[in-house]
Amino acid sequence: MTTARDTQSKLYAIVQENLPDLRITTVDRKYWSERTAHEYVDRLAFQEDLEAIKITLESNYFAACSFAAVLKYVELELDMSFSFHSLRIKFEPSQGSMMIDLATVISLELIQNVQNAKSRDSLFGLLNETLTPMGARLLRSNILQPSTEPRKILGRYDALEELTTKEDMFFSVRQGR
Structure with a gap:
């Protein structure tokens, strides 16, 4: 399987052909990880921002993976690091969608039941008849960032x-x- 890092990949060739003066730096696929994004947030974000950022990462799988890859690039390629709980992280909604604030997500029980976190008695729990983890992530994303x-x-x-x-x-x- 070829990846963007592979200089023989179709994606790499298309980008290079259309943007010949562009310096391309690749980041290994293993760094595009939702779990890694959560680890970075736990380590770097201001304490008061943690919960809101975690909700945003859970609602947008691609944003989480991109966030992790960018921070890994900063660490590896730029040889920079951040102090613990020193990074202000703010996500903006994508164009064409709205962002629902954390208080509303909790009070409307969009993702999780307030009384019992394991219960399916939430909007997501009631609607989630998806067959794949990606389908569940897409549903969660559409609930938290509706078009x-x-x-x-x-x-x-x-x-x-x-x-x-x-x-x-x-x-x-x-x-x-």
């Missing part, structure tokens, strides 16, 4: 209507055929 783009929302409504009115299509999609 604000009317075209995307209407497209989802149309897809939902089609799946609920055509049972055979629903089961085919569910089985991956």
